[in-house]
Amino acid sequence: MNARITIQQMNEVFRKSPLIELNTRRIALRRILRKHPNDLKARDALQRTQQVKVVRLAAKDGVMMAFCKKDEAFATEVHTSLKVGGLRVWQDAFDGLDTDNWVTTREEAIEYNNVLLLILSEAALHDDNVMATYQSFWDSGKLIVPLLYKTCNIQHLNLYVEPIDFRQDMLAGFHRLMHMVRIPK
Template sequence: MERGIGMANRVIHEALRKVFASTLSEELLNQLADTVRVKEYPAGVLLCKERAIEDTFYILLDGRVDIMKHLEGGLHFIDTLQSTCFGELALILDEPRTADVITAEATRVIEINRSDLDAFAKQSPEIVIAICKIVIKRTLAQLDRSVEELAKHRRKLQTPPKFFVSYARKDQPFVEQLAIDLKRRSIDVWLDLHNIDPGLSWSRQVGRALDMCSAMILVLSPDGLESENVDDEWNYYLDNKKMIVPLLYRECRVPFRLHKLQFIDFTRQSYDTALSHLVSALHVIQQS
């Protein structure tokens, strides 16, 4: 629904002041408020289409919009915006949109297209400078985010991989002691008992940890082989070609799919000797 604005509505004026602060005078803000269009959209309306050449700049008055981007063959959620503006590049450059923008709920926006800008700029060239400042500010912010993401990625690459510990509950005392001894030797392990905070979804956190960790320590025992969770976990790693270091804690019949893997045997040697072999194997993985 479109509504003309005969005089500067207070909400609209404040929204324009927020966007064009320190660039346009109050008189020019009033003139711009009388020029712009205000539109209301229901949820699910596509305002900007990725890769399309469009010419409209939006200022959100109320409501929210979702930023979606096509990545790896699918549409992925990027962010939600409210009380801000977007699409400013369309006013000064014939560049395609970088993402889809879809209303997440009933949303009211100020719209300024390129013809509006051209007409207003003939009387007040300051508006072009104001738009350029917005573009520069957004570009610098995006560069900052990119640098931050790159730094996070580099830190991640420099961080030794975590090892997911898959085990049965009846083996918990052994596993807890093992985790302590490994951490003392600079081996970082993910253990559900230590890494899931109260109130969080166990299955969701375990699923994330399985994807995050680069290798698995699989504690084999009769109870471990009877556990559906343990079975799902090591099969998931094999299916995804992720490394598994099996350790035999108690004698059991090893599944056929695990026969080709080298075991660390805790049943036929002392704990300290087996632990030393395990640490050596894990250090090799960390350095690979």
């Protein structure tokens, strides 16, 4: 039996699950941009796969948060706001969430969720768990929504999307985040 998938079979999978197609497209575009960081066509195409409507679609099943211990108080605020807004959020501190079928391990959460809320600070950039989670999402083509909590240099992360800035105006940051991930009714 041949284990290779045909183009027709792949197109059928993509038709049934646009997120898989978008993740696959993001993987390819990120690889191109890693080799050719100034490729404007690839950068533009990648940004189209990260539009608000795409983030909303991907977030409807829930999001995962990555943050360091020093940023836990802020992460808890984000978690609470999103949960009150009706979104499922996986976070280490709250991994025993409300339902029996909700993800209980970090690895399963990475596999299950299509959106990572990456809380950024200098401490987070030096946290092995935060960076490993970021890398898993980046490599799998999943969406990464950067939340800039404290000033830090994030150019090496190759996010290709403007972070939601919480540094000067927390309320504006929360409004922008809620707009981006809100669940359509």
